[in-house]
Amino acid sequence: MVEIATERIPGRTLESRERLTLHVLSSQLRGIELEYARPVPFRRLELDEGEPGHHLELYAGERVASRTATSRLYPAWLPIERSTELVHQVREVAGVRGVWAAPPISGVGVCLGSPAVGTADDAARVLGVDELRRLGLTGEGTTVAVVDDGLNLRHLNAQGRHAVIDTRASFGPPENKRKPGEHPVGHGTMCAYAAGIAAADATLGDCPVLLSNEPDLSGWLDDVVRVFTDLRGSKARRPSRPLIVTNSWAMIDPSLDLPVGDEGNYSDNPNHPLHDLIRQMEADGIDLLFAAGNCGRDCANPCHFGSDRPINGANSHPAALCVGAADVHGTRAGYSSVGPGRLAAQKPDVLGPAHFVGSGAKGAVDVGTSTACPAVAGLVAAVRARLGSDVLPPAELREAIQRTATRTGVDHAPDMGWGVANGAALAAELAGAYSLV
Amino acid sequence: MRKVMLKLELEPEQADVAHVRRTHSLAASEIDAEFGVREVNAERHLYVVLVERSAAARLKGRKGVSGPYSSPRITAATKLDRSSLLQG
Numbered sequence: 457m458v459e460i461a462t463e464r465i466p467g468r469t470l471e472s473r474e475r476l477t478l479h480v481l482s483s484q485l486r487g488i489e490l491e492y493a494r495p496v497p498f499r500r501l502e503l504d505e506g507e508p509g510h511h512l513e514l515y516a517g518e519r520v521a522s523r524t525a526t527s528r529l530y531p532a533w534l535p536i537e538r539s540t541e542l543v544h545q546v547r548e549v550a551g552v553r554g555v556w557a558a559p560p561i562s563g564v565g566v567c568l569g570s571p572a573v574g575t576a577d578d579a580a581r582v583l584g585v586d587e588l589r590r591l592g593l594t595g596e597g598t599t600v601a602v603v604d605d606g607l608n609l610r611h612l613n614a615q616g617r618h619a620v621i622d623t624r625a626s627f628g629p630p631e632n633k634r635k636p637g638e639h640p641v642g643h644g645t646m647c648a649y650a651a652g653i654a655a656a657d658a659t660l661g662d663c664p665v666l667l668s669n670e671p672d673l674s675g676w677l678d679d680v681v682r683v684f685t686d687l688r689g690s691k692a693r694r695p696s697r698p699l700i701v702t703n704s705w706a707m708i709d710p711s712l713d714l715p716v717g718d719e720g721n722y723s724d725n726p727n728h729p730l731h732d733l734i735r736q737m738e739a740d741g742i743d744l745l746f747a748a749g750n751c752g753r754d755c756a757n758p759c760h761f762g763s764d765r766p767i768n769g770a771n772s773h774p775a776a777l778c779v780g781a782a783d784v785h786g787t788r789a790g791y792s793s794v795g796p797g798r799l800a801a802q803k804p805d806v807l808g809p810a811h812f813v814g815s816g817a818k819g820a821v822d823v824g825t826s827t828a829c830p831a832v833a834g835l836v837a838a839v840r841a842r843l844g845s846d847v848l849p850p851a852e853l854r855e856a857i858q859r860t861a862t863r864t865g866v867d868h869a870p871d872m873g874w875g876v877a878n879g880a881a882l883a884a885e886l887a888g889a890y891s892l893v
Numbered sequence: 894m895r896k897v898m899l900k901l902e903l904e905p906e907q908a909d910v911a912h913v914r915r916t917h918s919l920a921a922s923e924i925d926a927e928f929g930v931r932e933v934n935a936e937r938h939l940y941v942v943l944v945e946r947s948a949a950a951r952l953k954g955r956k957g958v959s960g961p962y963s964s965p966r967i968t969a970a971t972k973l974d975r976s977s978l979l980q981g
Contacts, residue, residue, distance in 0.1 A: 568971070605969065630927055643971065665967075666967070666968070666969050668966075672968075673968055673969035674966050674968045674969075675966070675967055675968075676895065676966060676967070677964040677965055678895075678896075678898055678928070678964040680967065682931070685932065685933070688932075704971065705968060706967060706970050707968075709965075713965045714962075714963040719960065720897075720961050720963050721963055722963040722965055727959070728963070729933045729939075729941040729962055732900070733933040733934075735934070736933060736934050736935060739935075747970040748970075750970055818971075823971055824971025825971065826970040826971035827971070829970070
């Protein structure tokens with residue numbers, strides 16, 4: 457982190473390709489105050505070698521630039537190949553308060569269609585399932601509502617699950633004619649399987665909204681409003697029963713939305729009715745999770761946002777946990793959407809495990825942030841078995857998940873969020889704070 | 894054509910289709926009675942209804958009415974052709 461001269465001096469451009477590890481920089485910068493640590497990627501860094509004092513100027517994304525302009529604190533990625541040289545130079549610059557950098561990213565992760573990395577057992581290790589179970593955090597007594605294209609109970613149980621449908625938390629639009637748990641095997645079943653990794657004893661709400669095949673696996677946002685309000689009703693009738701709502705859907709084409717700035721816009725508008733409703737559900741004690749989406753810049757993707765902040769609408773809501781995807785080794789999936797989000801900038805919140813051999817519901821690999829989101833929803837449900845929202849409100853649980861995530865930096869990053877959700881660390885923190893042992 | 898969302902400010906006892914129809918002179922065909930009047934913010938007494946686009950245009954700007962709001966198509970976050978999946 458550097459506070460820099462504001463005068464631009466022409467100089468050569470250094471492209472930022474990789475990021476520095478924190479411990480390397482810390483050792484080099486011992487004694488320098490690390491005043492502010494919000495890593496935000498910058499497009500490039502310019503350095504004028506000919507000027508005494510080494511004036512620097514950083515070019516940020518527009519949103520960041522407008523925010524940092526008032527404080528004159530400029531976060532930056534530094535090019536690793538220039539690290540030592542740059543660090544020494546920056547230390548000499550008048551007004552420098554400190555230097556911060558994020559750890560290295562380990563190259564481009566898997567893309568959709570890449571072979572699986574590990575199995576659901578590996579995902580269970582990432583999620584700390586053994587440690588959770590030792591504390592009785594199994595999801596028992598909770599409901600995970602899967603808002604998707606419907607669940608197939610028979611398939612789940614053939615895969616070793618002992619899944620039970622919670623009919624009192626199963627809602628859909630009027631055109632849905634199938635009973636809960638009796639849908640064709642597909643995307644929703646894959647999601648439900650992932651939720652069961654950490655929350656084997658949770659019951660499942662079946663909320664099919666992605667019922668259209670034109671285009672494949674699509675639905676309408678007002679059906680989400682319908683289902684969410686029905687779920688609120690379910691929660692009101694059973695206030696002590698934890699309800700976790702997992703959403704592996706997104707709006708991926710802004711041409712389908714009203715323009716940004718229009719009163720009726722969805723993607724960027726905190727006053728959209730669905731966004732009111734999400735705030736209300738959080739206040740009701742309902743945990744909401746959304747997939748970050750598979751619009752990651754490192755892979756070909758079906759999204760229509762280009763490089764312009766694909767995490768939008770409900771998926772970027774500050775009252776919900778936004779989950780990106782990593783493989784079971786903690787490497788971010790190349791397809792996982794990168795922040796900042798449109799409603800809340802610091803999205804995704806965390807990454808969850810995906811891209812493993814699991815349900816067999818949608819091909820050989822359980823892929824995408826569609827898998828990662830319910831996997832983390834299962835972690836939330838596991839915790840809720842012993843810690844209701846009256847004890848640990850949704851916002852505090854989200855913060856605990858962020859705080860205990862396995863991170864590669866010291867703070868939030870647009871690609872990794874706060875890190876990979878770590879159930880073992882979460883369990884350890886909560887066990888201490890709430891005497892769970 | 895699919896109906897659109899309007900957000901209404903109502904007292905809780907007014908949150909029913911009959912009251913909304915009466916207050917805003919809506920024909921039965923102009924409001925989705927099955928969807929009903931759904932609460933989205935308890936503290937501010939905000940509700941959402943689904944109405945025909947023509948009705949929404951008529952009501953736009955009235956006191957206690959906001960919208961119409963976009964109800965775009967949403968899709969599964971992970972859409973894949975089975976052919977694109979490889980054996981793990």
